[in-house]
Amino acid sequence: MKTVELEEYLKTLLKPELFDDYCPNGLQIEGKDEIKKVVFAVSATRESAEYAAKVKADALIVHHGVFWKFHGTRTLTGPFAKRLFPLIRNEINLFGYHLPLDGHPDIGNAASVARTIGLTNLSPFGNYKGACTGIMGELPTPLQAGDVKELLEKKLNHQVLYSNPTETDGMIKKIGIITGGANSEWREAFKLGLDAYITGEMSEHDYHESRESGIHMFAGGHHATEKFGIQSLMSLIKKEFPTLECLYLDSENPA
Numbered sequence: 001m002k003t004v005e006l007e008e009y010l011k012t013l014l015k016p017e018l019f020d021d022y023c024p025n026g027l028q029i030e031g032k033d034e035i036k037k038v039v040f041a042v043s044a045t046r047e048s049a050e051y052a053a054k055v056k057a058d059a060l061i062v063h064h065g066v067f068w069k070f071h072g073t074r075t076l077t078g079p080f081a082k083r084l085f086p087l088i089r090n091e092i093n094l095f096g097y098h099l100p101l102d103g104h105p106d107i108g109n110a111a112s113v114a115r116t117i118g119l120t121n122l123s124p125f126g127n128y129k130g131a132c133t134g135i136m137g138e139l140p141t142p143l144q145a146g147d148v149k150e151l152l153e154k155k156l157n158h159q160v161l162y163s164n165p166t167e168t169d170g171m172i173k174k175i176g177i178i179t180g181g182a183n184s185e186w187r188e189a190f191k192l193g194l195d196a197y198i199t200g201e202m203s204e205h206d207y208h209e210s211r212e213s214g215i216h217m218f219a220g221g222h223h224a225t226e227k228f229g230i231q232s233l234m235s236l237i238k239k240e241f242p243t244l245e246c247l248y249l250d251s252e253n254p255a
Contacts, residue, residue: 014100019128021099022098028096031087039247040248041060041061041230049086064098103124111232113179175194179198186213190215199219201255
């Protein structure tokens with residue numbers, strides 16, 4: 001398919017214009033006009049760029065791209081250059097979708113995690129500058145907090161940090177999810193009366209504040225909680241465009 005066709009499909013699907021993000025969403029590096037093979041990964045790293053070049057991919061689609069407002073202007077030198085050169089030299093298109101892939105109600109990171117752990121009655125959750133970046137839902141049968149932690153560790157294949165509330169019922173049914181680095185959004189789950197909040201990272205003060213507020217907070221790793229959305233996107237693209245060859249590259253990222 002043509003690069004412009006894939007770009008338009010992704011734009012229509014993920015609706016980046018709805019999000020006030022801190023990075024550009026969409027085509028970040030322009031490459032070949034024709035796409036036959038696509039690599040999917042959580043992040044555009046030197047590893048994923050070199051892998052895309054090695055397998056002769058025409059595009060790399062990621063959740064975390066290479067341009068961020070907090071980095072400011074960057075010269076194409078040093079490690080940053082070495083990350084991009086495999087893409088540029090081999091004319092590999094780089095597509096990055098950050099918040100749009102977090103909050104998509106069907107294939108987003110949060111929605112994918114929710115379905116992976118069996119939540120039902122899913123609805124949008126978490127407001128970031130007017131756009132929802134998460135999902136909330138219910139376990140079909142309430143579970144003990146320890147069982148939820150065990151379930152998460154099994155599904156994420158990652159250690160889960162857990163802030164055990166000091167004074168609350170240990171049963172969990174209603175859960176809010178925002179993947180990645182949404183440490184402080186447990187407050188939104190608490191405000192809505194949910195039993196638990198799942199994200200990727202947990203700060204020292206959020207550990208204490210969430211447990212003292214009586215909400216169960218679970219942090220399963222930034223990468224570990226955000227590998228599901230990009231895989232859901234890959235599955236959808238394989239279904240919609242069966243002639244495309246699609247490959248997923250995982251990363252040994254413990255964070």
